[in-house]
Amino acid sequence: MKMKKTLLLLCIILSGSISWMNAQNEKPIYLDENKPIEERVEDALSRMTLEEKVALCHAQSKFSSAGVPSLGIPENWATDGPHGIRPEVMWDEWEQAEWTNDSCIAFPALTCLAATWNPEMSLLYGKSIGEEARYRNKNILLGPGVNIYRTPLNGRNFEYMGEDPFLTSQIVVPYIQGVQSNGVAACVKHYALNNQEIDRHTVNVNVDDRTLYEIYLPAFKAAVQEGKAWAIMGAYNRYKEQWACHNDYLLNKILRDEWNFDGVVVSDWGGVNNTKEAIYHGLDMEFGSWTDGLSEGASNAYDNYYLSKPFLRLLQSGEVDVEEVNKKARNILRLAFRTTMDKNRPWGSFATQAHGDAGRKIAEEGIVLLQNNNNLLPIDLTKTKKILVVGENAIKAMTVGGGSSSLKAKYEVSPLDGLKARIGNQAEVIYARGYVGDASGEYNGVVSGQDLSESRSADELIAEAVNLAKGVDVVVFIGGLNKSDFQDSEGNDRKSYDLPYSQDKVITELSKANKNLVVVNISGNAVAMPWTKAVPAIVQSWYNGSESGNALASILVGDANPSGKLPFSFPVRLTDIGAHSFDTECYPGVDKEVTYKEGIFVGYRWLDKEKIKPLFPFGHGLSYTTFKYGKVSVDKSNMGATDKLTVSVSVTNTGNRAGSEIVQLYIKDMKSSLPRPEKELKGFDKVSLKAGETKTVSITIDKSALSFFDPVKHEWVVEEGDFEAIIGASASDIKGKASFKFQ
């Protein structure tokens, strides 16, 4: 009996200590990868002090914010974005930290990516840049940028994806998916209406709801709902007289309530202006603020951020409910579980050959052949003995400069070096400067290391180029804009639509000296080209990063067949564009108020409405081969509300080399209760064809392609009636149409 009792006691003690040991070994819920993220978030939150929660909501250095040290949750580290991983900066300064292991691969600018019209290139881009971010231990990539191209003067258009909401939406989604497959959050920017750099910190944008929903929001919505972006960055400007970084309408009503965004809202650097609004109007994380009473860069300034001590004090006093910080902390913890706390995320890779190759491929697909009279291009190396390259952009490093997207690249192949390397001894390549643009090359302590100083006068430089031009087989002028202030650069808009530095004069003189003139315009914006009649071949290139010179050489000699198309229109003159067809209230604004008077008629939508012929239309781009389109057909003549409709057309490569064509589907509503654009892009497909090959391209749409935003009902509506499916090789080059009804 005694024996039994002792045994029982022993069992009780043993089982007690086993369950005690289990409790000790059991993972807290927030660390248990098998638990749903929401449970982990709540568990982590329940273990945090008020101070720890507030610490999550603001920066602790130029690019980082606190984690939860007591719980082992790492800090958040952000990086620009969107074209490569920015060099490390000092903890508390914009100047670079002079690390020696942070030279990245510079990828092509997002204008180039958009010009590929190829979602596969976007996925490759996102995956590659995400790997670079991951390797550098960043969990937030500040990009991509999807603000709509409203005016060719906007200094930051090169960081965006053009004028069309549909094209931008299609390209942004795979980029985000590629980045996030690395356990790095894409932070889509700048939400919303940051369409100019002039007065960007103060301007209030007046835009009607319909225009907001139809033109300026779709790419952000696609980024959130289809791309499932984990972060979004507020813009600097104001809207409805509230700062976009803490804006009730944009952030609470649209982003959270309508789109169900469950990621983190990050402020733009210095975009927060008010604690109460930052608390209540949808912001989660504050970065880069100048602080009250302390100068920029003071070491403890972060404590004075709007969402730091001022926020804490309001919470402690009970004036602000703790739930307000809980909401923000939940979003930020969710980010941690998706990124730094995901033990299955890959390790990334940095500055690899594979990333260089990816950049080159994207650049080759994005360069646009605008004009090619007499088939001057590709340069026929069997007949060419001597080539003259003219222009500063042939030699100038473009990865340094432009603002926050400035990079410290591991290497950058200039157009001149790329051409020389490709041509080798097949022909002689000589160079003349032609003009001096901006000889400097420095940004936040990163120097291009080039000495571009020049003592000769403008006339002497032109004379040299013209003399040399007379004695060569082909002249390739490589100019355009650059990343200096008031060009393609953050913080300022361009002052004029014209090419700077008297390049028009150089081009005109060259065209008189040699009829075989190729002009390569490198820019992120349309420019005036008053000399198009005198120049047989024109190429639109972009800031193409590390591999820019190699990619351009491939196109010029024909190793790659051009297949890019313009993601924005090239108007003949600035006033041909909607934003410049009104007074200064419309652009750049008066008394810090800008009013988008052109409404939904942005880009080709305006040109179509006003029947203005552009210099080069949206969607335009030639190839070294030719394509013939067949008859356009639709698979049903009546489309119902739940139906899908397929538009088909055959395309034949009628030339003698392989090439790719971007087939564009525009939809026209024949009659509507509200004014609608003449046509709108609603589908496209990039099809590759061998010489002589024919393929049928089929593009399927649903009723969303027919709808418009009704501002009174505050919803997308489709009206019954007749529609046209228009197939074009560009917005101006219409190949065929088919009619159908919506009933």
Ligand code: BGC
């Ligand atoms: C820019 C952002 C950028 C941030 C951090 C801001 O000035 O507007 O696009 O991500 O700086 O560099």
